[in-house]
Amino acid sequence: xxxxxxxxxxxxxxxxxxxxxxxxxxxxxxxxxxxxxxxxxxxxxxxxxxxxxxxxxxxxxxxxxxxxxxxxxxxxxxxxxxxxxxxxxxxxxxxxxxxxxxxxxxxxxxxxxxxxxxxxxxxxxxxxxxxxxxxxxxxxxxxxxxxxxxxxxxxxxxxxxxxxxxxxxxxxxxxxxxxxxxxxxxxxxxxxxxxxxxxxxxxxxxxxxxxxxxxxxxxxxxxxxxxxxxxxxxxxxxxxxxxxxxxxxxxxxxxxxxxxxxxxxxxxxxxxxxxxxxxxxxxxxxxxxxxxxxxxxxxxxxxxxxxxxxxxxxxxxxxxxxxxxxxxxxxxxxxxxxxxxxxxxxxxxxxxxxxxxxxxxxxxxxxxxxxxxxxxxxxxxxxxxxxxxxxxxxxxxxxx
Ligand SMILES: Cc1cc2nc3c(=O)[nH]c(=O)nc-3n(C[C@H](O)[C@H](O)[C@H](O)COP(=O)(O)OP(=O)(O)OC[C@H]3O[C@@H](n4cnc5c(N)ncnc54)[C@H](O)[C@@H]3O)c2cc1C
Numbered sequence: 137x138x139x140x141x142x143x144x145x146x147x148x149x150x151x152x153x154x155x156x157x158x159x160x161x162x163x164x165x166x167x168x169x170x171x172x173x174x175x176x177x178x179x180x181x182x183x184x185x186x187x188x189x190x191x192x193x194x195x196x197x198x199x200x201x202x203x204x205x206x207x208x209x210x211x212x213x214x215x216x217x218x219x220x221x222x223x224x225x226x227x228x229x230x231x232x233x234x235x236x237x238x239x240x241x242x243x244x245x246x247x248x249x250x251x252x253x254x255x256x257x258x259x260x261x262x263x264x265x266x267x268x269x270x271x272x273x274x275x276x277x278x279x280x281x282x283x284x285x286x287x288x289x290x291x292x293x294x295x296x297x298x299x300x301x302x303x304x305x306x307x308x309x310x311x312x313x314x315x316x317x318x319x320x321x322x323x324x325x326x327x328x329x330x331x332x333x334x335x336x337x338x339x340x341x342x343x344x345x346x347x348x349x350x351x352x353x354x355x356x357x358x359x360x361x362x363x364x365x366x367x368x369x370x371x372x373x374x375x376x377x378x379x380x381x382x383x384x385x386x387x388x389x390x391x392x393x394x395x396x397x398x399x400x401x402x403x404x405x406x407x408x409x410x411x412x413x414x415x416x417x418x419x420x421x422x423x424x425x426x427x428x429x430x431x432x433x434x435x436x437x438x439x440x441x442x443x444x445x446x447x448x449x450x451x452x453x454x455x456x457x458x459x460x461x462x463x464x465x466x467x468x469x470x471x472x473x474x475x476x477x478x479x480x481x482x483x484x485x486x487x488x489x490x491x492x493x494x495x496x497x498x499x500x501x502x503x504x505x506x507x508x509x510x511x512x513x514x515x516x517x518x519x520x521x522x523x524x525x526x527x528x529x530x531x532x533x534x535x536x
Contacts, residue, residue: 313407
């Protein structure tokens with residue numbers, strides 16, 4: 137294998153590019169944007185993602201610029217604790233303990249590292265508009281500031297996010313799945329949640345006023361994601377923000393008592409592509425599957441795809457596996473999404489709005505497990521590492 141084209145320099149594309157370039161493979165990374173995306177999206181990376189960040193050689197920098205959270209709490213609207221999940225139960229040096237770093241800052245770390253790789257090139261303002269393939273290679277057609285260009289490689293990987301052009305080229309405009317009947321508004325905000333006794337992450341369980349407030353940096357920036365009426369325009373969500381903040385945040389602050397640095401409404405989607413492979417063209421992360429963000433399974437699952445795809449490609453490169461391992465990649469990653477990520481993420485969202493908060497500690501199966509973890513250290517550790525099930529080691533399919 138001489139060269140791989142990766143469409144999309146989001147986190148998944150950058151991690152795959154870094155892993156492949158470090159293995160000596162030529163990587164051309166094409167991104168439609170002019171710089172790393174700054175929207176308030178992922179910040180929490182669970183154990184399977186941390187494992188791949190370690191393999192890519194960026195984990196120490198991610199830890200240095202981010203932090204490792206102590207615990208997650210679920211609360212009633214008045215702040216009463218329902219249940220908690222400890223990450224501090226794992227020692228700080230535990231190799232795959234959760235890390236927190238906002239997506240744009242993770243992108244900066246990855247971009248710095250990939251620029252040091254002589255076999256990798258990242259090209260901004262390069263929008264892929266068509267993909268194709270024959271027996272010998274796969275290619276992309278790209279709109280660039282200097283006109284339309286064509287580039288070819290052994291494989292093209294679509295890491296181009298939810299609206300993936302690569303996926304549309306393979307399967308048409310429909311992304312199978314559904315949009316949930318709910319709306320979130322994600323904000324990054326400086327506000328003193330600490331003074332209300334909040335833990336590193338706090339999910340409010342409430343039929344109307346559910347929300348998530350999680351620390352995302354060590355300088356006091358929090359992610360505050362709340363529900364709002366579905367079906368409004370972006371302008372309407374922005375206009376409603378002050379009243380939603382005053383109604384929901386502890387202390388009922390007015391504008392001027394907090395500082396918002398990002399705000400973006402999102403629909404909640406559960407979707408999965410028909411296949412993650414068509415010949416020499418592959419899909420990974422949001423281009424291949426989407427889930428709602430509660431429980432932080434989106435990019436964690438996407439980075440786990442990248443680990444599986446990297447091992448598959450490198451197995452082919454080294455002559456340890458034939459191309460059928462890519463079918464296995466597609467089959468297994470799709471199964472993990474269908475059987476694990478989709479149902480768990482749906483349940484994470486249901487848990488926060490569709491039950492009586494005053495009875496949730498006794499009734500909810502996950503909370504019952506957390507309560508057991510309060511006195512049983514092994515149970516607490518198993519919960520903290522529970523998402524390890526989304527990682528899959530593809531080297532077991534090497535034939536040599
Ligand atoms: C509010 C919110 C909170 C979240 N929190 C978490 C969390 O805590 N943990 C977690 O694991 N996940 C979380 N997620 C999900 C996570 O943000 C996404 O799964 C992740 O960003 C997907 O990464 P990606 O690299 O696949 O795609 P993206 O980040 O979307 O990157 C795709 C890239 O492709 C480029 N691109 C698109 N089309 C083209 C084209 N035609 N040609 C060239 N380039 C193109 C784009 O410019 C972009 O840079 C959250 C999501 C939301 C909305």
